[in-house]
Amino acid sequence: MFGRRRKQEKWILLAPAILVLALITLIPLANTFWLSFTDTRISAIPSPVRFIGLENYIYALTDPEFREALYRTLYFTIVSVGLEGILGVAVAVLLNQKFRGHLILRALIILPWAVPTIVNAVAWRLIYHPDYGALNSLLFQLGLISDYRSWIGDPATAMNMVILADVWKNFPLVAYVALAALQTVPADLNKAAAIEGAGPWKRFWSITLPWIMGPLMVVMVLRTIEAFRVFDIIYVMTGGGPADSTKTASFYVYQEYFNYLRSGSGASYAVLVAGISAVLILFYYSSAKRQATGATA
Amino acid sequence: MRRTMLQSVFLYSCVVALALFTIAPLLWLVTMSISAPTDLTEVPLRWIPSEFDFSRYGALLNIDGGSGERFLSALRNSILTAGGATVIALMLAIPAAYSFSRRGASMVLLFAFLATIMMPPITYILPLYSTFSAFGMLNKTTTLIIVYTAMLLPFATWLMKANIDVLPVEVEQAAFMEGASTSYTIRTVVLPLALPAIAATAMLSFLVAWDEFFYALIFTNDLSAKTLPVAIADFSAGRVTDYGVIASVGVMATLPPAILAICFQKFIVSGLVAGSVKG
Amino acid sequence: MPENQILSVESLQKTYGDVHVLKDINVAMEPGEFLVLVGPSGCGKSTLLSCISGLTEVSSGTIRIAGRDCTHMEPANRDIAMVFQSYALFPNMSVERNIGFGLEVRKVAEAEKKAKVSEVADLLKIEHLLQRRPAELSGGQRQRVAMGRALVRDPKLFLFDEPLSNLDAKLRVTMRTEIKRIHQATGASIVYVTHDQIEAMTLATRIVVMKDGVVQQIGTPHEIYNKPVNAFVADFMGAPSMNLMKGKATPEEGHIRLEIPTPQGRSVSLIDRKTPSQSFRNGPQDVLIGLRPEAMTDQKLSNGSALQSAECLLEVVEPAGADTYAVIHLGETEAIARLSADAPVQAGEMSSITFDLSKVSYFDISSGNRL
Numbered sequence: 001m002f003g004r005r006r007k008q009e010k011w012i013l014l015a016p017a018i019l020v021l022a023l024i025t026l027i028p029l030a031n032t033f034w035l036s037f038t039d040t041r042i043s044a045i046p047s048p049v050r051f052i053g054l055e056n057y058i059y060a061l062t063d064p065e066f067r068e069a070l071y072r073t074l075y076f077t078i079v080s081v082g083l084e085g086i087l088g089v090a091v092a093v094l095l096n097q098k099f100r101g102h103l104i105l106r107a108l109i110i111l112p113w114a115v116p117t118i119v120n121a122v123a124w125r126l127i128y129h130p131d132y133g134a135l136n137s138l139l140f141q142l143g144l145i146s147d148y149r150s151w152i153g154d155p156a157t158a159m160n161m162v163i164l165a166d167v168w169k170n171f172p173l174v175a176y177v178a179l180a181a182l183q184t185v186p187a188d189l190n191k192a193a194a195i196e197g198a199g200p201w202k203r204f205w206s207i208t209l210p211w212i213m214g215p216l217m218v219v220m221v222l223r224t225i226e227a228f229r230v231f232d233i234i235y236v237m238t239g240g241g242p243a244d245s246t247k248t249a250s251f252y253v254y255q256e257y258f259n260y261l262r263s264g265s266g267a268s269y270a271v272l273v274a275g276i277s278a279v280l281i282l283f284y285y286s287s288a289k290r291q292a293t294g295a296t297a
Numbered sequence: 298m299r300r301t302m303l304q305s306v307f308l309y310s311c312v313v314a315l316a317l318f319t320i321a322p323l324l325w326l327v328t329m330s331i332s333a334p335t336d337l338t339e340v341p342l343r344w345i346p347s348e349f350d351f352s353r354y355g356a357l358l359n360i361d362g363g364s365g366e367r368f369l370s371a372l373r374n375s376i377l378t379a380g381g382a383t384v385i386a387l388m389l390a391i392p393a394a395y396s397f398s399r400r401g402a403s404m405v406l407l408f409a410f411l412a413t414i415m416m417p418p419i420t421y422i423l424p425l426y427s428t429f430s431a432f433g434m435l436n437k438t439t440t441l442i443i444v445y446t447a448m449l450l451p452f453a454t455w456l457m458k459a460n461i462d463v464l465p466v467e468v469e470q471a472a473f474m475e476g477a478s479t480s481y482t483i484r485t486v487v488l489p490l491a492l493p494a495i496a497a498t499a500m501l502s503f504l505v506a507w508d509e510f511f512y513a514l515i516f517t518n519d520l521s522a523k524t525l526p527v528a529i530a531d532f533s534a535g536r537v538t539d540y541g542v543i544a545s546v547g548v549m550a551t552l553p554p555a556i557l558a559i560c561f562q563k564f565i566v567s568g569l570v571a572g573s574v575k576g
Numbered sequence: 577m578p579e580n581q582i583l584s585v586e587s588l589q590k591t592y593g594d595v596h597v598l599k600d601i602n603v604a605m606e607p608g609e610f611l612v613l614v615g616p617s618g619c620g621k622s623t624l625l626s627c628i629s630g631l632t633e634v635s636s637g638t639i640r641i642a643g644r645d646c647t648h649m650e651p652a653n654r655d656i657a658m659v660f661q662s663y664a665l666f667p668n669m670s671v672e673r674n675i676g677f678g679l680e681v682r683k684v685a686e687a688e689k690k691a692k693v694s695e696v697a698d699l700l701k702i703e704h705l706l707q708r709r710p711a712e713l714s715g716g717q718r719q720r721v722a723m724g725r726a727l728v729r730d731p732k733l734f735l736f737d738e739p740l741s742n743l744d745a746k747l748r749v750t751m752r753t754e755i756k757r758i759h760q761a762t763g764a765s766i767v768y769v770t771h772d773q774i775e776a777m778t779l780a781t782r783i784v785v786m787k788d789g790v791v792q793q794i795g796t797p798h799e800i801y802n803k804p805v806n807a808f809v810a811d812f813m814g815a816p817s818m819n820l821m822k823g824k825a826t827p828e829e830g831h832i833r834l835e836i837p838t839p840q841g842r843s844v845s846l847i848d849r850k851t852p853s854q855s856f857r858n859g860p861q862d863v864l865i866g867l868r869p870e871a872m873t874d875q876k877l878s879n880g881s882a883l884q885s886a887e888c889l890l891e892v893v894e895p896a897g898a899d900t901y902a903v904i905h906l907g908e909t910e911a912i913a914r915l916s917a918d919a920p921v922q923a924g925e926m927s928s929i930t931f932d933l934s935k936v937s938y939f940d941i942s943s944g945n946r947l
């Protein structure tokens with residue numbers, strides 16, 4: 001294909017995709033940005049839009065509740081992604097062993113991933129039920145607790161219980177990525193290290209983990225980006241409660257928009273959340289790129 | 298390497314623990330869906346149902362019943378939405394992927410595509426809501442299809458690009474030499490070669506759309522457009538006294554993705570791994 | 577530029593970034609010629625072919641096909657057809673549709689298309705394969721289909737990029753003959769890339785020898801074989817390749833005296849009974865003396881005056897069926913002599929070797945150029 005024609009074709013082929021993405025994401029993004037400098041409210045009667053400069057941002061940045069929500073989001077993100085990472089690698093190492101039924105187990109692991117997020121939330125909500133939940137019953141029958149608890153009705157435990165449900169659904173992705181990376185570790189490398197006298201634990205830390213670190217990092221950053229915008233599971237399991245103990249940033253913005261109908265101020269929160277996401281996305285980009293160039297080198 | 302007895306015990310304990318952790322919540326969901334309602338409110342619980350009660354599934358599949366109507370219309374909407382968006386997204390993604398793969402479109406642009414889906418949906422939701430509301434497009438399956446198309450497009454483009462990259466370029470060159478246009482070449486040569494990739498991409502896209510909740514929650518408000526996730530959230534939040542009903546809806550909504558995931562495991566896992574690791 | 581040239585490449589340059597892949601290529605070709613581009617791996621043969629086909633854009637220079645300037649034309653408009661090394665058949669289409677693809681694209685009527693496809697299938701002896709998919713064919717059959725796809729449109733120029741390199745040795749010989757037969761039957765103009773010099777010698781009407789993006793020599797197989805322009809061409813063409821022995825050439829009255837040192841300390845002394853050319857005017861000089869293995873033999877050769885004999889130590893003797901090859905340390909190289917199959921020789925023995933100096937070549941010892 002030749003210069004001009006090639007260039008023309010490049011854009012013609014891209015045009016429909018760019019158009020859709022521009023309409024559904026780019027323009028709304030710009031619009032949200034614009035809204036964040038106004039005091040717009042959602043109402044049936046259109047009211048004049050007033051430009052109020054940085055007022056929303058000043059309010060948002062000094063709003064202790066929003067800051068709380070950000071901290072909670074951070075807690076949710078770090079703990080759930082951290083656990084997914086640890087569990088994922090452990091599961092991958094396990095699945096990489098040869099044992100009877102290892103292929104069946106490998107296949108089973110995909111099931112939590114296949115469960116829709118909302119079903120996952122609903123199922124765990126039932127499991128955590130204060131009166132008839134399976135968790136209470138199980139722990140009680142095992143003698144681990146003496147009284148039934150309200151797992152997600154208690155601000156002290158609610159967030160951690162949500163995290164458990166999230167980890168259950170999302171560890172398979174990390175495990176599969178780690179497993180795929182593990183399968184590329186040359187057997188000779190481990191044998192050589194074993195001959196040098198390195199024990200399994202030492203081999204894991206000095207050979208296996210560094211070898212799979214690249215892809216592992218990339219998928220963890222991806223999970224971080226997803227975890228940071230958590231909404232669905234919170235909406236169904238706790239609705240942000242109890243006592244706001246699970247109200248994350250996305251949920252906070254959602255309420256600002258659709259409960260309090262303050263679109264201008266909600267937009268400023270949204271832009272702040274988007275800004276943090278953008279940083280994470282850039283981080284993903286650089287780690288994925290390092291991974292890609294490292295893999296071909 | 299031979300394992301010692303101790304190592305074997307440890308290994309198989311881990312295996313059993315993992316299997317239990319993975320499967321127990323699902324087994325319990327299924328059990329709840331076929332337990333008698335009274336079994337589910339015993340304290341402590343009765344783990345094995347006193348009788349198998351499949352009536353809830355019957356009710357869900359009965360269009361005339363209350364929960365049946367809600368479930369079936371949500372199922373229809375979910376299939377239409379996820380299916381429609383998948384088809385359209387692929388139709389847009391394939392030419393775009395071809396452009397990235399064979400016409401030197403910039404990788405930075407592809408990354409910008411991907412960045413749009415990595416952003417939290419709350420960044421887009423309000424302007425979209427206002428616009429759709431202004432055009433009277435709220436509570437419509439079409440609207441969800443449009444939004445989901447944009448949501449699926451970047452990932453589908455990315456996966457297709459990675460797959461077109463590894464097709465033999467000479468075959469396309471041969472088609473050009475024979476005088477075929479780019480669109481004819483894509484249709485008659487590239488698409489048939491990329492069929493497995495297209496199937497994998499379609500499946501993953503369908504699953505992502507099937508799972509979507511946030512946009513559906515905000516853009517739909519009745520049976521005519523609500524998708525399964527929203528309907529399930531409703532079931533769960535409503536004053537249902539029989540938890541088995543919620544469980545059975547959950548099981549039904551999980552069946553399609555679970556069947557796809559199990560049957561096309563290799564496909565899906567490799568797509569997932571490629572999609573999340575390569576940048 | 578004469579109008580009747582089917583292809584003319586003028587001052588063609590191709591760079592990828594700062595990699596200079598093709599350097600000032602000039603090639604012209606008459607209709608009906610079978611032009612073979614040959615050279616070691618990475619020398620730019622495929623790139624040159626790709627520039628001619630239009631799949632690669634040139635950096636500068638002109639490409640004319642049948643008199644038309646095609647330098648910036650799409651491949652489809654150049655009236656050419658190409659056979660790829662990997663065959664590049666459409667795996668999802670039957671052989672029939674593969675061959676007819678170009679006609680299908682041009683919306684040729686069904687009946688005419690069928691007729692043309694079957695005519696070509698007949699020529700290539702693949703009528704019985706028309707309904708199969710490429711995956712159900714052997715390598716040689718795929719190769720035929722690929723040629724069929726090129727032939728059916730009857731283009732001005734055919735381009736072949738190492739079409740036989742994926743075949744096993746035996747099939748390669750069969751298909752080589754087949755390609756030659758088709759060329760003779762159709763009178764097609766063909767540019768053919770290979771790095772196999774035997775293929776080049778057997779197929780070509782003219783050969784282009786390339787190295788590092790530079791054309792070394794263009795000529796008939798006979799010229800290339802007997803009058804290589806430099807040591808590289810001499811070494812590259814022919815198997816076993818030409819012996820390039822370091823020696824001293826002393827011009828004398830009406831002939832040249834050659835002294836070729838041996839590791840045993842003495843020299844083999846030969847007389848080339850040709851009047852010394854201009855290059856030898858400056859008195860005795862060190863040169864590379866090029867002799868093909870068949871010019872170093874134990875046999876009685878007919879052209880008496882050019883023959884010289886010398887006792888040589890045979891270091892290794894390798895019977896190879898029709899011939900026996902002997903390795904002789906001569907002029908700081910392992911020269912190969914081609915002896916008759918039943919020559920009563922043994923490794924480690926001295927033997928009398930006849931040198932045929934009628935086809936000797938001399939090359940400058942530093943530049944490698946022919947003297």
Ligand SMILES: Nc1ncnc2c1ncn2[C@@H]1O[C@H](COP(=O)(O)OP(=O)(O)OP(=O)(O)O)[C@@H](O)[C@H]1O
Nearest residue numbers: 592595597615616617618619620621622623624771
């Ligand atoms: N797209 C490209 N970008 C950069 N360099 C290239 C590109 N294509 C080819 N080259 C370089 O150009 C040179 C010539 O390549 P080409 O493929 O023409 O060699 P060739 O003579 O066909 O070799 P072979 O016999 O191995 O097929 C090589 O050094 C190659 O690395």
Ligand SMILES: [Mg+2]
Nearest residue numbers: 621622623738
């Ligand atoms: Mg080549």
